[in-house]
Amino acid sequence: MEKLIKYAFLILPSLNRVYYESSKELAIAELKILTRNLSNKVESIELKEIAGLTYVTFQSTEIIECDIKHISNHSTIYALYEIKDDDLFKPIALNRRDIFDDDLISIQKYMGKTNEYFTKFLLNVTISSTEFSSEKQLRILDPMCGRGTTMLQSMMYGYDSSGIELNKNLVSAFEGFIKSYMKSKRLKHKFQSLTKKKQLLLETAVSKEDYKNNNLVKLNITNGDTIDCRKIFPKNNFHCIAVDLPYGVQHGTTVNSSLKRGPLALLKQVVPEWIKILKPGGCIGISWNVNTCPRDIMIQTLEDTGLEVFDTEEYRKFVHRVDQAVLRDVIIAKKGRYFIHPLN
Ligand SMILES: C[S@@+](CC[C@H](N)C(=O)[O-])C[C@H]1O[C@@H](n2cnc3c(N)ncnc32)[C@H](O)[C@@H]1O
Structure with a gap:
């Protein structure tokens, strides 16, 4: 032995x-x-x-x-x-994947920021649950990205990062930050603004050589409604989708403009759209406030969309207190290799 x-x-x-x-x-x-x-x-x-x-x-x-x-x-x-x-x-000696300085993630402080260590946790457990965890290059989406904590963490790993955010002010704040960060760190980069699509694209690299050799790290953020994700991204595009849902009462899409107390109405609408742009074998990781929706109902809601929810012992140990009003949990679900929508 x-x-x-x-x-x-x-x-x-x-x-x-x-x-x-x-x-x-x-x-x-x-x-x-x-x-x-x-x-x-x-x-x-x-x-x-x-x-x-x-x-x-x-x-x-x-x-x-x-x-x-x-x-x-x-x-x-x-x-x-x-x-x-x-x-x-x-x-x-540790051998982290990080390719940029850690202030990329830590420097921004604002109300509503998802704790950066928790964001890394969410991203790690979601990626590790996919069938792509040992692949070098992944495409990651935060479909409700706020000021981009998930995008910055996946950029830190060298992955291509995308985000969608409904609130224009948050998108502008993110753009302001990333533009000044690129400048202050003297990283070779190119920004492109697609005005019609309300999208900002960034291409950068860790070094001038990498930039010249096209070893690029790519990022894009769109100001829009997550329900429209299929209009923004091609089918089967992302290896991983990770999202920290809104807390409190602000749940909704611009299609269904009435805001709901819990996340369920929103998820029932948007998860089928997210599935379309997720690769078979890829995973969706969602964190939410359990006080607004119990875990078993969350599991049922995701299973109803055809996703396979991970619910073994280690996946049931994520619940933790954030503050008096928020008890946060995480659910990870996979799009099977031969995914068929339950209504098909
Ligand atoms: C908990 S916050 C995410 C915070 C983010 N992880 C960060 O650290 O900045 C949830 C975000 O979802 C956004 N949101 C709510 N409904 C949305 C929708 N239908 N489409 C896109 N974003 C939406 C909110 O504006 C909010 O910024």
């Missing part, structure tokens, strides 16, 4: 207090999902308090370079160690 080696990672200490407490259970679920396709099985994942700090510990046969690459992208990992003789911590 192969000898199992013990590992531990330290959870980022810089998270805000409420999210830090939630992040401990989320960290376990995320690691289980991130490592589900690794060459070496990762097991006995648990939390341990060691010298007053919280670690996630796990066991595996020797983790190899490509496994470290996956684990390094965990949304709350701060440092990784191999545990020798039970209490000797040997540091293992």
Whole structure:
């Protein structure tokens, strides 16, 4: 039998207090999902308090370079160690996917921003649940993107990122930010404004050489209603769709202009449209306030559209408190390889 080696990672200490407490259970679920396709099985994942700090510990046969690459992208990992003789911590260098400076994601602060660590978590668990998790180049959509936290995180990974946002002011704020960021970082880039489509396109690269060699990172944001996504993007286009739904009462589309308290009316309209632009084998990850819609109803609503909802133990451990009014949960659902719409 192969000898199992013990590992531990330290959870980022810089998270805000409420999210830090939630992040401990989320960290376990995320690691289980991130490592589900690794060459070496990762097991006995648990939390341990060691010298007053919280670690996630796990066991595996020797983790190899490509496994470290996956684990390094965990949304709350701060440092990784191999545990020798039970209490000797040997540091293992992380190898994150990040290609830009981390202020790309952290610098913007505004009301309504989705916590950037949570956004990374949502994106990680959604991508890892797709059939494309080990592919180098993915196309990611946030169909209700606000000021672009998901887009910036997927850009950080080097993926092509798209976003749709109904509120013109939020789109303008995002555009202002990304334009000044490109300038201040002296990144070679090109913007293109498609006025009729209310769309801004960006092409950039990590270095001048990459730009010259067409190793581009692409981003686009559209000011519009997510229900019109099929008019903006071709069929079967995205590997992953990740979205943090509006909180409170602002749910609706411009087609059905009456705003509803919960997200269900909105999802019933828009998920069938999102499915059209999602590749077979791709996943949709949705976070929402459970106080506005219980999880079992959310599962039923997505299953009614023909999606396959992941509902094993690790996928049921995502619920966490954001503030007094918001208890957030996440649901991940896949478009099967041979997806057939239930009404067809
Ligand atoms: C929770 S916020 C997303 C925040 C975003 N993740 C961020 O960090 O900036 C949800 C967003 O959905 C947008 N929204 C609501 N209805 C929409 C629709 N029908 N189409 C597109 N966007 C919509 C809201 O304007 C809001 O910005």
